[in-house]
Amino acid sequence: MVPPAHVLLAEDEPMIGRILEFKLGREGHRVTWVRTASEAERVCRDEEVDLLLCDVTLEEDGRTLCRRLIDSGLQPRSGIVLMPEQRSENGERLAREAGARDVVIKPFKPTIVAAKIKELLSTGT
Numbered sequence: 742m743v744p745p746a747h748v749l750l751a752e753d754e755p756m757i758g759r760i761l762e763f764k765l766g767r768e769g770h771r772v773t774w775v776r777t778a779s780e781a782e783r784v785c786r787d788e789e790v791d792l793l794l795c796d797v798t799l800e801e802d803g804r805t806l807c808r809r810l811i812d813s814g815l816q817p818r819s820g821i822v823l824m825p826e827q828r829s830e831n832g833e834r835l836a837r838e839a840g841a842r843d844v845v846i847k848p849f850k851p852t853i854v855a856a857k858i859k860e861l862l863s864t865g866t
Contacts (some may be wrong), residue, residue: 742792744830744841744862745769745770745771745793746770746771746791746819746862747770747771747788747789747791747794748770748771748772748773748774748790748791748792748793748794748858749772749773749774749777749781749785749790749794749795749817750764750765750773750774750794750795751774751776751777751778751780751781751783751793751794751795751796751799751803751806752763752774752776752794752795752796752797752799752824753776753777753796753798753800754798755797756848757796757807758774758776760851761794761851761854763795764851764852764855765854765855765856768858768859769795770855770858773790776799776830777799777800777823778795778799778800778801778805778806779800779802781793781795781799781806782806782809782810782815785810785816786815787814788860789818790817791817791818791819792817792818792820792821792822792861792862793810793816793817793821793822794822794824794845794854794858794859795797795807795821795822795823795824795841796823796824796847797823797824797825797826797832797836798826798854801843802828803824803836804823804825804835804836804838804839804841805839806842807823807836807840807841808839809810809819811840816840816857819842819861820841820843820844820861821840821842821844821863822841822843822844822857822858822861823839823841823844823845824844824845824846824847824849824856825844825846825847826846826847827846827847827848832838832844832846832851833846842861843857843861845857846866
């Protein structure tokens with residue numbers, strides 16, 4: 742069993758944010774939902790974060806945020822999961838090149854996201 746974790750959700754789309762916040766909360770995780778890359782960076786700097794689930798289309802490209810967190814040593818303990826759009830050409834490849842530990846392609850099923858997070862948290866870094 743995976744212990745509850747602090748999951749930072751960086752998502753500017755209200756419906757997606759509410760769905761993921763609800764689902765991950767039901768899984769027992771503490772979810773901090775922010776809507777901008779700058780807020781996500783502040784939380785990573787000020788709090789212990791186990792995993793960052795980050796949209797790539799925030800006010801700043803999520804891949805840029807991913808690289809900056811890794812380069813500055815602020816990467817969450819279990820890594821970063823980036824969420825590119827399915828229609829984004831090379832989205833998964835570019836996310837992994839940015840240092841993402843894993844990728845969730847939008848659109849997605851919340852149960853799949855929760856299972857992926859559970860797997861990542863159970864295997865650590």
